[in-house]
Every structure is written in C-alpha cells, then in structure tokens.
Amino acid sequence: MAYTAEIIGVGTELLLGNTVNTDAQDVSLLLSELGVNVYFHTVVGDNPTRLKQAVEIAKSRSDIIITTGGLGPTFDDLTKQALAESFGKKLVFNEAVAQQIKDFFSKRLPAVKMTENNLQQAQLPEGCVIFDNGVGTAPGCAFEAEGKHVLMLPGPPRECRAMLKACVEPYLRKLSDAEIHSHNIHIFGLGESAVEQKLRNLMENLHNPTLAPYAKDGDVTLRMTAKAASKDEAEKLMTPVMSQVCETLGDIIYGIDTISLENTTVGLLLERGITLAAAESCTGGLFSKRLTDVPGSSRAFAGGIVAYSKNAKISLLDVPPELIAEKNAVSREVALAMADGARIKLGADIGIGITGIAGPGSDSSGLEPGTVFVALTTKDSSYCRSPLLFHDRERIRIVGSSHAFDMTRRLLTGLSVD
Amino acid sequence: MAYTAEIIGVGTELLLGNTVNTDAQDVSLLLSELGVNVYFHTVVGDNPTRLKQAVEIAKSRSDIIITTGGLGPTFDDLTKQALAESFGKKLVFNEAVAQQIKDFFSKRLPAVKMTENNLQQAQLPEGCVIFDNGVGTAPGCAFEAEGKHVLMLPGPPRECRAMLKACVEPYLRKLSDAEIHSHNIHIFGLGESAVEQKLRNLMENLHNPTLAPYAKDGDVTLRMTAKAASKDEAEKLMTPVMSQVCETLGDIIYGIDTISLENTTVGLLLERGITLAAAESCTGGLFSKRLTDVPGSSRAFAGGIVAYSKNAKISLLDVPPELIAEKNAVSREVALAMADGARIKLGADIGIGITGIAGPGSDSSGLEPGTVFVALTTKDSSYCRSPLLFHDRERIRIVGSSHAFDMTRRLLTGLSVD
Numbered sequence: 001m002a003y004t005a006e007i008i009g010v011g012t013e014l015l016l017g018n019t020v021n022t023d024a025q026d027v028s029l030l031l032s033e034l035g036v037n038v039y040f041h042t043v044v045g046d047n048p049t050r051l052k053q054a055v056e057i058a059k060s061r062s063d064i065i066i067t068t069g070g071l072g073p074t075f076d077d078l079t080k081q082a083l084a085e086s087f088g089k090k091l092v093f094n095e096a097v098a099q100q101i102k103d104f105f106s107k108r109l110p111a112v113k114m115t116e117n118n119l120q121q122a123q124l125p126e127g128c129v130i131f132d133n134g135v136g137t138a139p140g141c142a143f144e145a146e147g148k149h150v151l152m153l154p155g156p157p158r159e160c161r162a163m164l165k166a167c168v169e170p171y172l173r174k175l176s177d178a179e180i181h182s183h184n185i186h187i188f189g190l191g192e193s194a195v196e197q198k199l200r201n202l203m204e205n206l207h208n209p210t211l212a213p214y215a216k217d218g219d220v221t222l223r224m225t226a227k228a229a230s231k232d233e234a235e236k237l238m239t240p241v242m243s244q245v246c247e248t249l250g251d252i253i254y255g256i257d258t259i260s261l262e263n264t265t266v267g268l269l270l271e272r273g274i275t276l277a278a279a280e281s282c283t284g285g286l287f288s289k290r291l292t293d294v295p296g297s298s299r300a301f302a303g304g305i306v307a308y309s310k311n312a313k314i315s316l317l318d319v320p321p322e323l324i325a326e327k328n329a330v331s332r333e334v335a336l337a338m339a340d341g342a343r344i345k346l347g348a349d350i351g352i353g354i355t356g357i358a359g360p361g362s363d364s365s366g367l368e369p370g371t372v373f374v375a376l377t378t379k380d381s382s383y384c385r386s387p388l389l390f391h392d393r394e395r396i397r398i399v400g401s402s403h404a405f406d407m408t409r410r411l412l413t414g415l416s417v418d
Numbered sequence: 419m420a421y422t423a424e425i426i427g428v429g430t431e432l433l434l435g436n437t438v439n440t441d442a443q444d445v446s447l448l449l450s451e452l453g454v455n456v457y458f459h460t461v462v463g464d465n466p467t468r469l470k471q472a473v474e475i476a477k478s479r480s481d482i483i484i485t486t487g488g489l490g491p492t493f494d495d496l497t498k499q500a501l502a503e504s505f506g507k508k509l510v511f512n513e514a515v516a517q518q519i520k521d522f523f524s525k526r527l528p529a530v531k532m533t534e535n536n537l538q539q540a541q542l543p544e545g546c547v548i549f550d551n552g553v554g555t556a557p558g559c560a561f562e563a564e565g566k567h568v569l570m571l572p573g574p575p576r577e578c579r580a581m582l583k584a585c586v587e588p589y590l591r592k593l594s595d596a597e598i599h600s601h602n603i604h605i606f607g608l609g610e611s612a613v614e615q616k617l618r619n620l621m622e623n624l625h626n627p628t629l630a631p632y633a634k635d636g637d638v639t640l641r642m643t644a645k646a647a648s649k650d651e652a653e654k655l656m657t658p659v660m661s662q663v664c665e666t667l668g669d670i671i672y673g674i675d676t677i678s679l680e681n682t683t684v685g686l687l688l689e690r691g692i693t694l695a696a697a698e699s700c701t702g703g704l705f706s707k708r709l710t711d712v713p714g715s716s717r718a719f720a721g722g723i724v725a726y727s728k729n730a731k732i733s734l735l736d737v738p739p740e741l742i743a744e745k746n747a748v749s750r751e752v753a754l755a756m757a758d759g760a761r762i763k764l765g766a767d768i769g770i771g772i773t774g775i776a777g778p779g780s781d782s783s784g785l786e787p788g789t790v791f792v793a794l795t796t797k798d799s800s801y802c803r804s805p806l807l808f809h810d811r812e813r814i815r816i817v818g819s820s821h822a823f824d825m826t827r828r829l830l831t832g833l834s835v836d
Contacts (some may be wrong), residue, residue, distance in 0.1 A: 004807040007562030015456045017446030021439055024461070028435030038433040039468055041461035043442070050457055057475060068526065193533060194494060223434070277740045278724075283702035284710025292702025295778060304728035306696075306706040308715070316721055346730065360713055382695040385714070392553055392576055393713070 002227075003149075003175065004037045006062035008054055010070035010079050011155055012045035023068035023153070023160045030164050030303035034172050035180030035227050036064060040113070046070060051082045064172075065148060069155030071138040073117045079152055080141075084125045087145040092125040097130065098122035101137050104146040131167035135159045142171055149175070169296070179192030181234040182209075182225040185245060188218065188261055188406045189252040195220050198248055202241070209238050211245070218263060218399040251415050254406065262290045265405045268412040269300035269350075276408065277302040277348035279317050279338035280401075281329070282356040282372060284308055307338065328365050330355050332384045335373035343377055351377045352404045358393045370396055374403040376417060382406060383417040421567075421593065422455045424480035426472055428488035428497050429573055430463035441486035441578045441661055448582050452590050453598040453645055454482060464488060469500040477504070477566060482590075487573030491535045497570055498559075502543040509541040515548065516540035519555050535758040549585035553577045558729070560589055567593065588763045598629075598797070600643040603663060606636065607670040616666055620659070627656050628817040629663070636817040639678065644664070656668040669833050670818050672824065683823040684714045686830040687768075688720035695720040695766035695824065697735050697756035698819075700774040700790060702726055705819040720766035725756065735759030746783050750772050750802045753791035763797055769795045770822045776811045788814055792821040794835060799836040801825060 007027050013019045024041045039062065046056045058065045066229035070079030084091050098119050121138050124130065131140030131151075136159045142151040151168060154161050187195060192215035196203070199222075203211050209226035213304025224241060228234040246253060255264045269276060278287050288304030291297050301330075307313040310329055314321050319337045327333040328386050335353040352375070359369025370389040375382065385403050389396045410417050426447050431437045442459045451454050458478065461474045469488075476483045502509050516537050523532035541557050542548065549558035549569075554577045568694040569586060571578050589660045591597075601641030605613060610633035614621070621629050627644035642659060646652040664671060673682045687694060696705050706722030709715055715746075725731040729746055732739050737821050745751040753771040761769025770793070777787025787808040793800065807814045828835050 009459075014442075015446055016450045016458065016630070017443045017448075017456075020443040021459070023430075025435045025438040028433055030435075032434045038435075039463065040464075040472070041427075041433065041439070041459070043459035045457065047457075053479075054458070061471075124512075124615070172667075193492060193535070197533070212430065212434075216437075223436070223580070279705075280703075283707075284715075285698075285706030285722055285724065288700075288703030288726075289707045291813075292724070292726055293812075298726045301724075301726050303726065304722075304724030305735055306703065306710070306719075306724070308706075308710055308719050308721060310716075312721035316723075316764070367486055392555075394711070395576065395708075399583050 002035060002037050002178075003063040004061070005031055005040050005064035006040045006042065006048065007038065007068060008058060008067045009041065009043040009045075010046065010067055011053060012047075014043045015045050022157050023155060024163060026161050027066055027068065027153070027156065030169060031172070032225070033174060033182065034169070034342060035178055036172065044080060048059065048078050048082055048111065051078060052086055054346055055083060055086045059146070059148060061357070062150060064151070066151045066168075067152065068153045068160055069142065071115040071121065071152060071154045073115070073137070077120075080123065080125065083150055083152060087125075087148075087150065088141070089125045089127075089143065089145065091124045094122050094130070097124065097139055100139075102304065104137050104318070118205035127173065131163050133159055133163060134166060135162045136167060140167065146224040169269065177233050178227050178229060179234055180227050181231055181237060181238070182223055183242065184257050184263070185222040185224065185242075185253055185256045186264075187220040187222065187249060187252050188254050188260055190249075192216070192220050194281055195222070195249070199245065202244060204250070205276060206241065209241055211241065217395060218402050254409055261295050261402055261405045261409070265409045265412075266291060266294040266297045266300055268409060272412060274350060274412065275302045275348040276350040276352065277298055277303040277342040277346035278352040278354075278404070279310055280304065280306050280344035280354050281313065281338070282398045283354045283401045286397050287354060287404055290405070302346040305342055313338060313364055315346065321328050324415055328363070328367070330357055330371060330373065332373050332375070332386065336377060336382050336383055339375040339377040339382070349378060350408060352408070353377070354400055356396070356400055356402075356406055358396045369393070372396065372400045372403075374407065376404070376407045376411060378411075383411075385418050420453055420455050421481040422457050422479070423449055423482035423484060424458045424476040425456065425461065426476060426483060426485045427459065427461040427802045428464065428469060428485055429461075430465075432461045433463045433485075436581060438573060438822060441573060444575065444579050444582060445484055445486065445571070446510070447722050449590075451598065451600050451641075451643060452587070453591065453594065453596065453643070457669045460596060464496060466496050466500050469496060470504055473501060473504040477564070480566070480648050482569070484569045484571065484586075485610045486571045486578055489539065489558065489570060489572045490540055491533070491555070495538075498541065498543060501568055501570060505566075505568065507543045507545070507559070507561065507563065508656070510544045512540050512542050512548070515542065515557055518557075522555050547589065551577055551581060552584060558585065590668060596645050596647065597649050598643060598645050598653055599649055599656075600641055601656060601660065603640040603642065603660075603667075603671055604673045604674055604676055604682075605638040605640065605667060605670050606672050606741070608638065608667075609633070609636050612669070613640065619662065623657065623795070628657055629659065635813060636820050647827060669828070672827055677821055679823045679827070681712050681829075683827045684709060684712040684715045684718055686827060688714065690830060693718055693720045693766040694768040695760040695764035695769065696722040696770040696772075696822070697760035698722065698724050698772050699726055699731065700776040701772045701819045704815050705770065705822055708819055711789065720764040721758055723763070731756060735763065746785070748783070748785055748789060748791065750776055750793070750804065752792050752793060753793035753802055754800055757793040757795040757800070767796060768826060770826070771795070771820055772822055774814070774818055776814045778811055778816075787811070790814065790818040790821075792825065794822065794825045794829060796829075803831075803836050
C-alpha cells in the first residue's frame with residue numbers, strides 16, 4: 001500500500017505573498033519520486049492555534065506529515081512545540097545538538113555572537129530521529145506516533161533541500177518496499193490538448209505505469225511513472241508504453257529525461273562540433289540568454305547580435321535597407337537575411353534570425369502582435385517558420401525562441417526543419 | 419471587520435512538484451494589499467472528492483475562498499463542478515462566453531482547430547459574475563453563497579495575474595467600506611536586512627500605514643499600506659512616512675510604484691533621447707532581454723552584442739587580444755573595452771560591458787563564480803563596478819545585469835555611478 005503524505009508550510013511570510021512556497025515543490029518532487037502520494041499542501045502562518053488546527057486535519061487524512069519552516073530561534077518559531085503537543089510528546093533539551101549549535105557559531109560565524117534563543121533549537125521531541133542541518137543551525141527531526149510519521153524540516157530553501165537529500169530520502173526509502181521510477185518525455189511542436197487527444201485511449205487505460213501531461217510555455221512534458229518491486233521491473237513495465245508513446249508522437253519528442261529544449265540543442269551542437277550565431281529582433285536577447293543558460297555553451301556559440309531597431313539590422317547584420325523597405329522589417333526575407341548576416345559576420349555554421357511583433361502594440365505596417373518569423377540558414381540551406389503566436393509579449397518571445405532551438409535540433413538530427 | 423480568506427490551488431502538477439505555486443503568492447500579495455487576512459493556502463490535486471473535502475474545510479473557516487487552476491478544457495479540469503456542487507449551484511451553459519471562445523480561436527488562432535472540449539469552459543455556475551480572461555480562453559467567475567464569497571481563477575500564472583488586476587481587485591474592493599491603498603518603494607543597492615536595520619525604529623512604531631520589506635534578486639521593495647475612509651485620507655496618512663523613508667534611504671530608491679529597474683532606466687533614456695548599446699559576456703543576452711522587455715525600448719536601444727567567447731569579444735567588439743591576454747577576459751579593463759566597443763560600433767551615447775564568471779565552475783584563470791565586472795562608458799567618462807555576488811548562476815546573471823541598469827539610471831540622474 002502506498003503512503004499518503006501532506007506537506008505543511010509554516011510561515012506568515014508565505015501567506016503575505018512575500019515568498020513563494022518552493023519547499024513544497026522540493027518535498028513533493030522527492031515524494032513523487034519515492035512513490036508517496038502527496039494529496040495536500042497546506043500553508044499556515046506563525047500562529048499556534050491555526051497550526052494545530054492544520055495538524056489535526058492532516059492527521060485525519062494522511063500517513064506522513066512533513067512540515068517546513070518554523071524551526072528557527074525566534075519567538076514566532078513554533079512548529080516543534082505545536083507538533084509535539086498535537087502528538088502528546090514532550091520537548092527535551094538535547095545536549096549534543098546544543099553543542100553542535102555552539103560549534104557552528106564559534107567555527108563558522110566567529111563574528112556573530114550566539115544568542116541564548118539559538119539554544120531553543122536544541123529542544124526536540126522526545127525519542128525523535130534528529131536530521132542534521134549541514135547548512136544552517138536548525139536541526140530537523142522525525143518521530144512516529146499514533147500510526148503517523150511526522151517529519152519537520154527547516155524553512156530556508158537551501159537548508160530544506162540539503163536535508164531532503166541527506167536525511168529525508170533515506171528515512172522514507174526505509175518505509176517502503178516498492179520502488180518507484182519515472183521518465184519525462186519532452187515534446188515541442190504540439191499543444192497539451194492535442195498531445196492528450198493523441199494519447200487519450202492509451203492514458204485512460206493505463207494504471208501502472210501512469211502517464212500525465214503538463215505544459216509550460218509551448219513545451220509539453222509527459223511524465224511516466226511505474227511502481228514495482230525493483231528498478232528493473234519498473235523499467236520493464238515502462239518499456240512497451242514508452243515505445244507506444246514514441247511511435248504515436250514521433251519526432252516532436254525532443255528528449256527523454258532531458259533538462260530543456262536549449263540543453264538538448266546545445267548538446268547536439270557540442271557533440272557535432274557545430275557553431276551557431278544568432279540575430280535577434282523581437283526576442284531581444286532571449287534566445288542568446290537561453291542558449292547561454294546551458295553551462296559549457298560557449299564552445300558552440302559564436303555570438304549573438306540583438307538588432308532590435310532597423311538601423312541595427314542594417315549596420316550590424318548587413319541586411320540591405322531596400323529589403324527592409326520593400327518587404328518590411330518583420331518578414332520572411334528579413335529573418336533570412338538576419339540569419340545570414342549573423343552567420344557570416346561571426347563565421348558560424350548555423351545562423352538564426354528572429355524578427356516579429358512581440359506586442360503589446362502592432363507595428364507601423366499594421367502586423368498583429370504574435371507575427372513572428374524564425375529563420376535558420378547554413379551555407380547550403382535556409383529555412384523559415386512563421387508560427388502564429390497568440391499570447392502576451394513575454395510568451396511570444398519565449399515560444400519564438402523555442403522555435404529557433406527546435407529548428408536547430410531538427411536540422412542536426414536530419415529531420416524536416418520547417 | 420476584516421475578511422479572512424483561503425486560497426485553494428487545484429492541480430496535480432503542484433502536488434507532484436512539477437510547478438511551484440506562484441498563483442498563491444500573487445493572490446496573497448493582492449489580498450494583503452487589500453487588507454484581507456489570508457490564514458491558509460491549500461493545494462489539492464485534480465480529484466473531485468479531495469477537492470470537495472478541501473472546499474468544506476475552507477467553508478468552515480474562511481469568509482472568502484479563492485481557487486486557482488482547474489478551469490481548462492481537459493477532462494481533469496474540475497474546479498467549477500466541485501465548487502458549484504459544494505454550494506448547491508447548477509452549471510449553466512453561457513452562450514456569450516461560448517461565442518467569445520469561438521471568436522478567440524477563429525480570430526486569434528486561425529490555424530488551430532477548436533475542439534469541442536474548449537466549449538466546456540462556457541459552463542458556469544448559475545448567477546455568477548464572469549471574469550473575462552484577457553490572456554487565454556478560460557474565464558474566471560465569482561459567486562456569493564452561504565455567506566461566503568467564492569472566486570475561481572485560471573491556473574496559468576499570466577492569466578491568473580491579469581485577472582487579479584482586472585477583475586478580482588475591483589470585485590474585492592467593493593466588499594469593504596474602508597479603502598486600502600499602498601505604495602511600493604523600490605530599492606537597488608542595499609540588502610533586505612540592511613534596509614530593515616535602517617528603518618527598524620520607524621517600522622516598529624508604525625501601525626497605519628504599515629511598512630514591510632521584501633527582496634527578490636537583489637531588488638528590495640518596501641510596501642507601505644494605509645487604511646482609511648477614503649483614498650485621500652489614506653494618502654494623507656502615508657505622506658509623512660514616505661518623506662521619512664525617502665530621507666533615510668536617499669538615492670538607492672530607484673522608483674516609487676514603478677514596474678522594474680529596467681522600466682525606470684528605459685524611461686529615463688527615452689525621456690532624455692539618449693541611446694544605449696550593450697556588450698555582454700557572462701549575462702549572455704539577459705541585459706538586452708530585460709531592456710527589450712520594456713515596450714517602446716527600441717528607440718533607446720542601439721543594439722546588443724553577446725560576445726560570450728574570447729573570439730567574439732575580439733571580432734565583434736574590437737577588444738584588443740593583447741588586453742585579454744594580459745588582463746584576462748574577466749577584468750575591469752576588458753569590461754571597459756567591451757562597453758567602448760559596443761558604444762562605438764553601434765554609435766550609441768552609452769556603452770555597457772559585462773564580463774564575469776556565472777559558474778557553476780571557475781574559469782581557467784581560477785577566478786571564482788560570482789566575480790563580475792560591469793562597465794559603463796560614454797565618450798567623456800567611464801565607470802566600472804565589481805560587485806561580489808555569492809549566488810547561483812541564474813542569480814549572478816540577474817544581479818549582474820541589474821547593476822548595469824542601476825549605473826545607467828544613476829548616470830542619467832546625475833548621481834555617482836560606481
């Protein structure tokens with residue numbers, strides 16, 4: 001039987017909107033990897049009554065309760081007290097933990113004077129397992145009571161993340177005898193509903209593995225998850241379904257378990273020793289920014305030119321002024337000329353040219369926002385896509401630059417480009 | 419009496435950790451601006467039973483229930499059904515909304531075939547107020563029942579944010595007879611704790627207005643909020659406090675109620691008819707991208723050159739190879755030469771040059787990640803900052819480019835630049 005879990009984030013700053021609850025995401029990612037079903041997230045402020053209320057509700061519906069936050073040294077850090085009370089446990093002063101906290105200050109923060117309230121962090125529920133905090137002073141802890149597992153983690157994302165990996169994962173793996181494994185199938189070139197439509201029959205009849213799509217900025221990811229007694233068996237369950245998905249979707253799948261479209265594309269460029277140069281108008285540097293998000297990309301990237309204005313297109317990219325006058329700055333012809341300009345000026349194998357109207361307004365020629373031309377040229381060939389993007393400015397720029405990555409990927413893997 | 423609210427995020431992708439719940443943050447920010455007390459966030463999956471459970475709990479403890487997500491066209495989008503059932507309301511097919519959805523597809527996405535399930539989005543709770551979705555197809559809605567206010571918003575963050583501003587804010591303002599007004603004071607150049615320390619005495623003694631700082635990527639925003647019978651009275655309460663804050667913090671305040679540092683900077687460039695050109699290495703296009711995030715920026719932006727590699731710095735920006743050999747590609751001298759190169763090549767008034775180590779690894783010269791040089795030159799003057807940024811790759815790039823905006827802003831307003 002699979003465990004169910006609930007994550008309780010404690011902190012008024014979350015309810016005020018000052019911070020976003022990345023801890024819930026980090027804990028959820030680990031739990032879903034471990035096959036624990038997370039059914040609820042709750043966020044509650046630094047208020048003992050409402051925190052205990054939330055714990056009572058969690059007790060009634062979840063096997064595992066994981067709290068994040070409220071373990072710090074200040075008077076409004078109440079998580080341990082509240083959880084201990086809810087489960088009828090005492091807090092006990094732990095000498096070893098107190099010593100660790102003292103050492104942390106004297107060795108790592110010699111300039112900072114430890115205040116007495118820091119030692120409050122050495123008060124821990126009786127009989128708990130202590131989770132060392134490798135990054136900060138507040139230790140986490142776990143106990144079992146009333147048939148529930150309670151785990152308490154620090155709120156600062158860095159501390160929470162480190163403790164998840166070092167302490168929580170081994171703790172939870174011991175609870176289960178099933179192994180859960182998953183694969184992410186990454187798609188560009190088809191929307192979420194269209195992907196779902198193509199796979200509906202398959203998805204509705206699947207139980208193990210399961211298959212779930214999610215979409216972000218033009219990318220669609222399908223997550224396949226299987227549960228079995230061993231990793232091998234989980235993989236065995238997934239193999240035939242993976243084949244079916246790959247057969248159904250074909251070459252719009254750009255990767256399996258990859259980080260992003262730009263990572264896949266940069267990987268291909270590096271593998272083949274091919275360089276790329278980019279000329280950007282409406283994306284204004286976003287394509288170059290995304291490309292250079294990938295560590296190591298410098299060997300594949302000859303450089304980028306952001307030619308946002310007409311003059312810059314002429315002076316930086318040698319786009320003929322009469323071409324702009326005749327065809328318009330936002331046109332297939334100018335996108336191709338920009339790609340060639342970047343490629344030739346920078347001595348690269350592949351040139352990318354992106355021009356369009358990101359909005360919010362139309363341009364002087366009356367073209368609507370979302371009109372985008374994405375060109376790719378090499379010394380022997382040239383391609384241009386003109387996807388119609390009805391979105392806001394930000395998303396037009398993201399999806400526009402994704403098309404350039406996708407065209408490059410397709411060129412490098414021998415697929416049709418436009 | 420102040421209303422209490424609970425935000426229910428609906429979506430299995432949140433429980434799986436595939437996405438982070440930014441909607442809860444956005445809704446919380448608005449509610450705290452309006453003086454509504456948010457006591458709980460809940461996240462629940464695309465599961466009707468558990469969603470109804472969560473709604474029952476929310477009903478028992480909150481005056482206002484705001485859901486985000488689950489309004490889409492696919493079979494697992496169940497929010498409207500669940501909320502309508504919980505409050506004993508029927509769903510009614512709304513012809514006008516159906517027509518809007520059809521128009522959306524025929525006008526804006528002529529290449530995309532609308533599927534029948536898109537019309538499911540025209541099913542709305544009887545007697546509800548409809549919130550138009552300016553950005554996507556799923557309308558939001560609100561109704562009052564059993565003494566509670568229920569508001570349903572779409573999950574995609576951009577759609578949710580647009581609807582919060584256009585529909586939810588006016589809807590909620592009508593519920594209260596007190597007026598809540600606020601100002602955001604934007605700061606660059608001092609950390610959150612340092613800002614708090616400078617204002618501690620003031621902040622601790624304030625009740626109306628209140629003053630709260632929050633930080634993001636090197637920017638600090640102070641939010642001042644006042645509650646009064648009218649807008650004028652609220653402003654009257656804020657004026658003396660605003661003066662005190664401005665006097666205490668001085669010229670590190672880059673704007674009040676502005677959108678972003680780049681918006682302020684582009685505004686100044688446009689106002690003064692001054693053009694800027696950028697040469698970027700470690701930021702890889704992010705500075706240009708942020709600059710061109712601002713609509714209308716093309717008149718101020720002569721162009722950008724992303725010279726990520728050594729060769730590109732030489733060929734695109736005329737940086738002397740011997741300068742790179744002698745001083746290192748990451749150095750004050752090369753940053754200044756890059757700024758000059760961009761400025762002169764592009765015929766701009768101001769040149770920006772950014773070079774540094776964004777990490778994760780060190781460079782061949784052994785410089786640590788976070789070493790960044792940001793240069794600004796004009797034909798008469800040159801400046802260089804070298805902030806030490808202890809962060810990850812993404813944040814080093816963001817804060818590095820922010821320094822370039824800040825230097826430009828300070829130059830244009832006659833303040834010391836480095």
